[in-house]
Amino acid sequence: MSDLKYVRVEWDQDLAVVTVDRAEKMNALNGDVIAELGTVFQDLAEDGDLRGVILTGAGERAFVAGADIGELATMDAMTGVQVSRQGQRVFSLIERFPRPVLAAVGGYALGGGCELALACHIRVASENARFGLPEVGLGIIPGYGGTVRLARLVGLGRAIEMTLTGEMITAERAESLGLVSRVVPREDLLSEATALLRKVTANGPVAVSKALESVYHALDVALADALTYESSLFGLMASTEDMKEGMTAFLEKRKPDFRGR
Ligand code: COA
16 A cells, blocks of 8 residues: 555554545545545455544545545546546445444535545544535536435435535534534544444454444345345354354453454
């Protein structure tokens, strides 16, 4: 991952902190940023020691202020489809990432930035965060999953209102809609995000991964198939050392020491 220009990866023990770092452009997503995010998440998926990821933006003012409008302005119909598909591929990689990914949103999360946060499993926002899908004001529609994932998270009516008005909402409103899990002071964003993610990663790593898999699988299939899939994964847990350790630790009244196996 040494050739990265716009995405930084830092380690906090077994957590990776991935930062979109193009602060002079409010971390706007040009093609290179999207490609680098893809590379980073592909590489991280191979890391057996990793337990979770925090995704954030550099600087105090923006998580990500959208796709790069300068780049989008030059697209034609064919490249437009390609740009959208490429972003969707990378965001789906994040959504289906086998470890929990938490978006720490410290400022504007607009357009592609809002869509990026939506592709993460959990969202924590700072008080100054602002969310919105302003694309219609530019004469386009959200193309990185925004017309799909927002409705699933906050409900159809609210998603349609946000998508069609293009208006920004505050962090407080985002919390009331269920778009973010919690709102914290800007200076506490990373520490609160880390504390929340550590609550997750203190649990059995295989169980956390398979719970995520079951939840997202269920979005794609009929109820009966989703339930069958859940049962298969549930049964699979019995083959893990983590299950043995988790239950033994409970019975022995001690904290479990999970190994992720
Ligand atoms: N694409 C490209 N550049 C962007 C950008 C984007 N999505 N968002 C911000 N920038 C750039 C600005 O052009 C400016 O660059 P410059 O200094 O070279 O002129 C820089 O980031 C700072 O932004 P600026 O607009 O001066 O800051 P602001 O505080 O006045 O406003 C925003 C901040 C986020 C409200 C405003 O930049 C904005 O509306 N951005 C576009 C959001 C959007 O529509 N996103 C969806 C895109 S599909």
